[in-house]
Amino acid sequence: MLSLLVSLASANEISAGYVFPGAAAADRGSMSVGASGGMLATSTEGVSVVTLDAALAPTDRLGLRASFLGAGEGNPLAGVSGATLGARYLVVDKEKFRFAPFGAVAVGSVAGGDTLGGFAAGVALEAGGERVWFDCAVPVVAGLLTPDGYGDDTVTVVGFPLTAAGSELGVNWRMGEHHRLRAGVVSVAPVLSYRYEATHWYAGATAGGIALPEAPGGLSVEAGARF
Numbered sequence: 001m002l003s004l005l006v007s008l009a010s011a012n013e014i015s016a017g018y019v020f021p022g023a024a025a026a027d028r029g030s031m032s033v034g035a036s037g038g039m040l041a042t043s044t045e046g047v048s049v050v051t052l053d054a055a056l057a058p059t060d061r062l063g064l065r066a067s068f069l070g071a072g073e074g075n076p077l078a079g080v081s082g083a084t085l086g087a088r089y090l091v092v093d094k095e096k097f098r099f100a101p102f103g104a105v106a107v108g109s110v111a112g113g114d115t116l117g118g119f120a121a122g123v124a125l126e127a128g129g130e131r132v133w134f135d136c137a138v139p140v141v142a143g144l145l146t147p148d149g150y151g152d153d154t155v156t157v158v159g160f161p162l163t164a165a166g167s168e169l170g171v172n173w174r175m176g177e178h179h180r181l182r183a184g185v186v187s188v189a190p191v192l193s194y195r196y197e198a199t200h201w202y203a204g205a206t207a208g209g210i211a212l213p214e215a216p217g218g219l220s221v222e223a224g225a226r227f
Contacts, residue, residue: 013057014066014076020138024098026063035222047072048072049220069084116146118143124137132171138163143162170191175209180196202223203224204222
């Protein structure tokens with residue numbers, strides 16, 4: 001459920017997807033700010049989700065990302081809040097192929113309880129043409145930091161291939177000048193998103209879910225500005 005919750009966040013200038021900084025192309029000095037709001041629900045309960053995010057490309061290759069997520073009441077996830085900071089660097093930046101290592105750190109809490117921390121590092125790529133392209137972000141190492149007494153270990157670190165379960169991938173179609181459709185998978189949750197992209201702003205919607213009984217599904221809308 002947490003992976004689907006995160007997948008309802010806004011994409012941005014350096015991330016084609018929703019979870020990690022990606023290998024999307026960005027102009028030097030470009031910046032975007034965005035927000036999304038939606039609902040994640042099972043057949044018996046639901047939770048509202050609000051996200052805010054910002055992305056900045058100080059250079060053509062370096063991308064920085066910050067985001068905040070909050071979830072409402074009516075669910076065991078009631079009171080979830082968290083913030084993430086991430087960065088990527090385009091080692092390969094070609095017209096039809098880009099490759100970037102990334103890193104991200106996060107803090108969060110559930111229902112006003114103990115604060116938890118996490119980190120991840122991995123690789124992202126994009127490949128394809130102007131109309132159709134593929135994107136992928138794979139964490140290679142990830143960790144969870146918990147306070148004393150929360151569990152057996154205060155620091156838990158896992159590596160590849162276990163981290164592959166948290167990967168995200170997608171296929172993108174650009175339909176005309178302003179319309180983009182993306183079909184992706186975040187962990188095990190399929191996600192479909194549409195975005196209308198103008199020169200200085202964008203708006204769109206995302207739907208996702210897991211095809212199992214009682215599994216969560218969600219819908220969100222997003223909007224943002226480019227500078």
